Amino acid sequence: MSSLTTPSLSPAARLRGLKPDWLADPRVWRTEVLAGLVVALALIPEAISFSVIAGVDPALGLFASFTMAVTIAVVGGRRAMISAATGAVALVIAPLNREHGLGHLVAAVILAGLFQVVLGALGVAQLMRFIPRSVMVGFVNSLAVLIFMAQVPEMRDVPWAVYPLIAGGLALMVLFPRITTVVPAPLVSIVILTAITVGAAIAVPTVGDKGALPSSLPVPGLPDVPFTLDTLTTIAPYAFAMALVGLMESLMTAKLVDDITDTPSNKTRESVGQGIANIVTGLFGGMGGCAMIGQTMINVKVSGARTRLSTFLAGAFLMVLCVAFGPIVSDIPMAALVAVMVMVSFATFDWHSVAPGTLRRMPAGEIAVMAITVVCVVATHNLAIGVVVGSVTAMVVFARRVARFADVTSVTGPDGATVVHRVTGELFFASSNDLVGRFDYANDPDHVVIDLSAAHIWDASSVAALDAIGAKYARRGKTVEITGLNDPSARLHGRLTGELAAEH
Numbered sequence: 280m281s282s283l284t285t286p287s288l289s290p291a292a293r294l295r296g297l298k299p300d301w302l303a304d305p306r307v308w309r310t311e312v313l314a315g316l317v318v319a320l321a322l323i324p325e326a327i328s329f330s331v332i333a334g335v336d337p338a339l340g341l342f343a344s345f346t347m348a349v350t351i352a353v354v355g356g357r358r359a360m361i362s363a364a365t366g367a368v369a370l371v372i373a374p375l376n377r378e379h380g381l382g383h384l385v386a387a388v389i390l391a392g393l394f395q396v397v398l399g400a401l402g403v404a405q406l407m408r409f410i411p412r413s414v415m416v417g418f419v420n421s422l423a424v425l426i427f428m429a430q431v432p433e434m435r436d437v438p439w440a441v442y443p444l445i446a447g448g449l450a451l452m453v454l455f456p457r458i459t460t461v462v463p464a465p466l467v468s469i470v471i472l473t474a475i476t477v478g479a480a481i482a483v484p485t486v487g488d489k490g491a492l493p494s495s496l497p498v499p500g501l502p503d504v505p506f507t508l509d510t511l512t513t514i515a516p517y518a519f520a521m522a523l524v525g526l527m528e529s530l531m532t533a534k535l536v537d538d539i540t541d542t543p544s545n546k547t548r549e550s551v552g553q554g555i556a557n558i559v560t561g562l563f564g565g566m567g568g569c570a571m572i573g574q575t576m577i578n579v580k581v582s583g584a585r586t587r588l589s590t591f592l593a594g595a596f597l598m599v600l601c602v603a604f605g606p607i608v609s610d611i612p613m614a615a616l617v618a619v620m621v622m623v624s625f626a627t628f629d630w631h632s633v634a635p636g637t638l639r640r641m642p643a644g645e646i647a648v649m650a651i652t653v654v655c656v657v658a659t660h661n662l663a664i665g666v667v668v669g670s671v672t673a674m675v676v677f678a679r680r681v682a683r684f685a686d687v688t689s690v691t692g693p694d695g696a697t698v699v700h701r702v703t704g705e706l707f708f709a710s711s712n713d714l715v716g717r718f719d720y721a722n723d724p725d726h727v728v729i730d731l732s733a734a735h736i737w738d739a740s741s742v743a744a745l746d747a748i749g750a751k752y753a754r755r756g757k758t759v760e761i762t763g764l765n766d767p768s769a770r771l772h773g774r775l776t777g778e779l780a781a782e783h
Contacts, residue, residue: 309461310582310584313462313582314582314589314592314593315578315591315595316592317465317469317619318574318577318578318582318589318593318596319593319597319600320600320611321465321574321577321619322597323486323489323601323608324616325363325364326341326344327340327341327486327489328340328489329365329366329368330364330490332366332369332373333373333376334373334377335376337490337491338492339566340369340565341492341493342497342564342565343560344364344594345595345598346497346556346559346560346563346594347362347557347560348591348593348595348597349591349594350552350555350559351590352587352588354552355556356544356547357532357533357537357549357570358542358544359579360529360532360570360575361570361577362571363571363574363593363594364568365525365568365569365571366429367524367525367569367662367663368525368567368568369566370660371524372387374517379514382504383502385504385565386510386561387514388518388561388565388567389561390514391521391522392522392553392554392567394519395522395525395526395553396555398522398523399526399547399549399551399552404530404550407530407534407546409670410531410534410666411648413652413673414648414649414666414669414673415534415535416629416632416649417651417665417669418535418652418656418662418669419627419628419629420633421657421662422572422656422662423624424657425662426620426623427620427624427625428657430621430624433613433617434617438482440481440483441484441612444472444475444476444481444483444614445617447468447471447472448468448469448619449618449621449622451464452464452465452618452622455467463582463583464581465577465619465622468615468619469611473610473611476610476612476614483612483614484612485612486609486610486613489613492608492609493601494601494602496598496602497563497564498563500563522554523663525569526550527663527667528569528570528662529550529569529570530546531662533546533549535572536579539579540579542585572627572662573620573623573624574593576626576627580626580627644673644677647676648669651668651669652665652666655669678708681709682707684703685705685706685734686702687702688701689701689719696726697724698723698724698726699730700727701730701732701733702714702729702733704733705734705737706735706741706744707737707738707740708740708741710741711741711743712744714741714745714748715744715751718748720751723752724757725756725757725758726758727758728759729745729761729762731761731764731768732762732763732765733763734768736771743779745761
């Protein structure tokens with residue numbers, strides 16, 4: 280007896296097949312390493328600023344950015360996405376820190392991580408399917424506006440030298456890629472502007488002015504709170520709010536990176552990964568976080584990173600820069616980082632979406648949804664609120680649009696004893712409410728046929744409307760026959776008809 284055999288690969292060949300892209304290709308490795316370094320430099324002032332918002336020591340924001348980035352690089356579902364301490368999370372947990380102290384804040388971060396793991400396992404990521412494109416465009420544009428607005432305070436009441444430094448940084452990032460793309464232009468801009476300000480002793484705001492950098496690595500431990508039911512009831516609302524805000528921002532950012540890189544990602548794994556990262560962050564005393572949109576854009580769109588290595592190194596470089604090179608990092612002018620973030624905001628904004636030609640062709644409802652999303656986000660500085668309001672608005676616009684397609688045409692039989700009302704369109708709560716008023720109950724003949732072969736029943740409101748129509752005819756001694764139901768509509772109608780309160 281002969282057996283079929285397949286050629287076996289040598290151990291060396293198998294090992295090569297297991298190598299990640301960044302290890303197999305030196306060019307990819309270089310891109311990922313330099314991208315991680317640029318992101319780490321951009322993370323430092325942001326993490327310190329968010330720590331101030333949350334009312335905690337700047338070290339806690341930096342520790343959170345370190346642990347979030349390193350952990351999510353391993354357990355996350357979206358490659359090259361950056362997770363760290365964020366302003367949205369800081370705003371949610373700041374009141375808890377003010378009222379109950381740091382121990383309760385850290386405990387809330389851990390509980391929020393647990394909530395995110397559970398929500399991820401339950402499939403909350405599938406809700407992303409219900410976010411319309413107009414909301415996504417509004418999300419992208421509003422985040423670009425927020426990134427730019429966050430830089431405005433760094434350009435107010437500052438020495439005049441800040442403005443030429445910012446302009447020089449922008450010019451470097453525009454022109455340097457024409458010379459070479461081997462080194463990321465933002466990194467070149469940061470290095471050159473730092474060398475100029477230090478060499479010429481130019482007095483401008485620096486990273487060190489934002490707060491003291493940590494001099495040692497974080498140490499794991501449990502939060503200093505009583506493990507009681509009272510503590511749980513205190514932190515649970517904040518933890519749940521943080522879990523929802525963090526997941527929404529992370530999943531929206533992951534979808535954005537999917538579109539930019541033309542690669543899919545596992546949103547369920549990302550949801551669970553965000554939870555694990557927050558649990559780890561809480562155990563190391565950090566303030567928690569989620570996906571960072573601005574830094575992700577630096578990593579993916581500006582620096583060209585595509586693997587988990589850049590995410591891991593962003594966190595690792597962050598701690599190395601703070602602990603080993605703190606004095607050097609402290610001398611980086613804020614103008615250099617402001618220039619980077621301004622460039623990111625311009626690169627992030629979807630300029631095509633606001634072009635006159637696009638606006639002329641787009642339905643007014645979708646333009647309104649996009650605008651409402653942007654206004655809500657900018658007004659609240661909360662991307663999650665904008666996405667929720669925009670999605671609800673989009674649903675209302677869609678419901679009104681679809682409701683208009685429900686129509687009734689009537690044909691009376693030759694003998695005048697029967698009338699056939701042919702209903703076309705989708706029957707649901709918005710369209711079925713108008714359906715009741717489309718029939719001539721007083722003048723129709725005794726036998727009424729409602730033909731639904733060109734319609735579909737979607738909900739109980741439609742069944743109730745049909746029951747109300749039948750009741751109105753019955754009060755006048757007329758009979759109603761419903762025909763043409765497709766199988767799903769027939770099952771729903773058969774299950775609910777007569778069980779709902781009809782309009783009398």
